[in-house]
Amino acid sequence: MRLKLNVKRILGDLAGASLRVFPAETAHDLGMFLLKHRLARFLPRPADTLEVPHDLDLHMRIPGLGDLVHPIGLAAGFDKNAIALRGFEDLQFSFLEVGTVTPLAQPGNPKPRMFRSRSEYSLINRMGFNNDGHRAVYDRVEGSPLRIPVGVNLGKNKQTLTEHAISDYLKGLIHFKNLGSYIVINISSPNTPGLRELANPEFIRRLKSEIEMQVPELLKKIWIKLDPDLPRKEFIALIExxxxxxxxxxxxxxxxxxxxxxxxxxxxxxxxxxxxxxLTWAYEVHRGALPMIGSGGVMSGIDVFHKLARGASAVQIYTALVYRGPWAVLHMLEEFKAEMLLHGYTRASDVVGCHYRD
Ligand SMILES: Cc1cc2nc3c(=O)[nH]c(=O)nc-3n(C[C@H](O)[C@H](O)[C@H](O)COP(=O)(O)O)c2cc1C
Structure with a gap:
């Protein structure tokens, strides 16, 4: 029995490892092809190798996002064009984010533009928002019936001047207003010139007043994605x-x-x-009043626990899928459950913010 369980795990891990013999973006495209055709369904699912009890409650209810069966979602950028949503659902993600999408389709930066740094379990990318544009992505999301929440991550086209960026975001909000569980304003990618300059209080206020005038009903489901490189003072002002x-x-x-x-x-x-x-800097400002999603270096269930402990209600992964293979979510959930038990929790929602309490 044990041998059979381990073989299943090895098969899943091999599927991930075999893709890593290709250059990073080629491997990504191959993986997307497999997911588009929903081939993960035929890959043996790993059994619960850690043998953690199943009666832990992993469910999360997040205002402005939805009800999640567990806290691990897919980060933006993996399925920018919404071509494989059902395939990602097969991988047991609890929510998905498509995009970044810009009003018009654009090719992104010249290749190579995605690199692995294996020894650090990291990637470097300068994709530059390669995507098929609002219309194509809308049609694909609309045509993919899913059981889990889907968010749409919005950006600006490269040729749109930074001072006119707000109009690209508004186009996105209007285009996607009836679709998806939540919408993300991405003012944080480092590979579109001028984009991070938008991460300032003045832009946020202008955005809010435009939203109030044009799509007021959307405000309660609009999330803001920020970069980790802002100095503390500017970051705090922005969170306020x-x-x-x-x-x-x-x-x-x-x-x-x-x-x-x-x-x-x-x-x-x-x-x-x-x-x-x-997450901690932001929590210091809002004290739990504003829901947060933790993205960045979530490679294991222990990392999931720590992001929740610091105030995130859910996490998103990208790089872990590259290094841990197609069953990354299942492996991480087992590890997360073990970590919960170690800390004496039976409900994932109780872990949120525990770093500031205990
Ligand atoms: C190749 C690549 C492309 C990405 N593209 C986007 C994107 O289009 N929009 C976005 O908001 N984030 C994008 N991201 C950032 C991820 O969504 C995520 O925030 C970041 O990679 C940190 O999570 P991780 O450490 O789990 O990878 C991209 C990341 C990678 C590696």
Whole structure:
């Protein structure tokens, strides 16, 4: 019995490892092809190797996002164009985020633009919002009936001047207003010139007043995704404004800007501490009033526990899927349950913010 269980685990791990013999973006495209055709359904599912009791309550109810069966979702950028949503549902994610989508389709930066740093379980990317544009992504999301919440992550086109960026976001809000469980304003990717300059209180206030005039019903489901590189003072001022203006929540964080060994945004293990610290900085301001999603270096169930402990109600993963293979979510849930038990919790929702209480 034990041998059979381990073989299943090895098969899943091999499926991930075999893709890593290809350059990073080729491996990603191959993985997306497999997911689009829902081939993960034929991959043996790993059994619960840690043998943790199943009666733990992993359910999360997040205002402005929805009800989740557990706290692990897919981060933006993996399925930018919504081509494999059912495939990601097969991988047992509890919610998905498509995009970043821009009003018009655009090719992104020249390749190569995605790199692995294996020793650090990290990636560097400078994709530059390659995507099929609002219309195509809308049609695909609409055509994919799912049981789990889906969010749409919005950006601006490269050729849109930073001073006109607000109009690209409004186009997105209007286009997607009847679709999806939540919407993300992405002002945090490092690979679109001028985008991070939008992460300031003035832009947030302008955005809020435009939303109130044009799509007021959306405010309660609009999340703001921030970068981890803002200095503390600016970051705190921004969180104060986002809290005051009553957006739905925060996604913390996007990638960390680097220039070496490649220029771009770094994700994965090496980002973990930096992005968790941003959860703490934000919590200091809103004291739990604003829901947060933890993104950045969630590589294991222990990382899930720590993001929740620092105030996140859910996490999103990207890089872990690359290094831990197709069953990353199932492996991480087992580890998360073990960590919950170790700390004496039986409900995941009780873990949220425990770092500030215990
Ligand atoms: C190749 C790649 C492309 C990404 N594209 C986007 C994107 O289009 N929009 C976005 O908001 N974040 C994007 N991200 C950032 C992820 O959504 C996530 O916030 C970040 O990678 C940290 O999570 P991780 O450490 O689990 O990878 C991208 C990340 C990677 C590695």
């Amino acid at each position: 404004t986002i809290t005051e203006e009553r957006f739905a929540g925060l996604i913390l964080s996007n990638t960390h800007r680097v220039t070496w060994p490649e220029a771009g945004g770094m994700s994965g293990h090496i980002l973990s501490h930096l992005s968790s610290e941003r």
